[in-house]
Amino acid sequence: MHITLSFNRALRTAFLAIGLALTGSVLWAHGDVTPQAVDTKTLPQLGAKWLPSNPYSSGPAFKEALRIGTSAYNQNCARCHGLEAISGGIAPDLRKMDADCTGMADEAKKNACMAEMDEFYLAIVRRGRTRDGRVYMPPFESTLSQEAMWAIRTYLETRREK
Structure with a gap:
């Protein structure tokens, strides 16, 4: 002994x-897992009502959302989910988050699946994850705006495994 x-x-x-x-x-x-604020003033502002899907996935704001989302991911998510969303085993590999949806042949089913994943993503990021009283992911709703969360989602969409 x-x-x-x-x-x-x-x-x-x-x-x-x-x-x-x-x-x-x-x-x-x-390391320091204190959520960091993200400046999103260069993105189209989305208002107080939470949108059901990512408004920055395509269109004129995509590039700016990707720029902001990349930085915001590195500030708030990479320490647990890994650089470039490649998990080192501490937390889920976010490149695989939509894996069940992306391979679907039926476009309607694929779109419905992706909508569910957007809803799941927002719920987890906003409220965090706690199991048996232990915090696995801090809630970000009081720190990150809707614009910041969707910008991070935009970044993650570009990191999907092929």
Whole structure:
């Protein structure tokens, strides 16, 4: 028992020393997960009523939404969901979020499936995820506007696995 405790203590000490050497600070699993505000004033404003689907998926605002969404994802989502939406195993791989829908041959069923995924996405991002009293994802509704959430969704749509 004493050997196991000493070994575990040695591993923790080594981990902290490596974290300090590499970053000048201690590395923790998720880092700072405080939601960061996103400036969306260059996007068309959507109003107070939440839209059921992504208004920036196509059209004139797409490029700006993609620019803002990429930055917003990196500020708020990448630490758990991975850089470029490629999960390192901490949280779901968001490139696969729509996987059940994208392969559907029937266009009407595919569109209905994508609408469900938009609804699912908004519900999770707005209210977060908690299981057994543990927060798996913080709620972003008080920090991110509807425009910011849809801009992030626009970015994620470009990251879908083929």
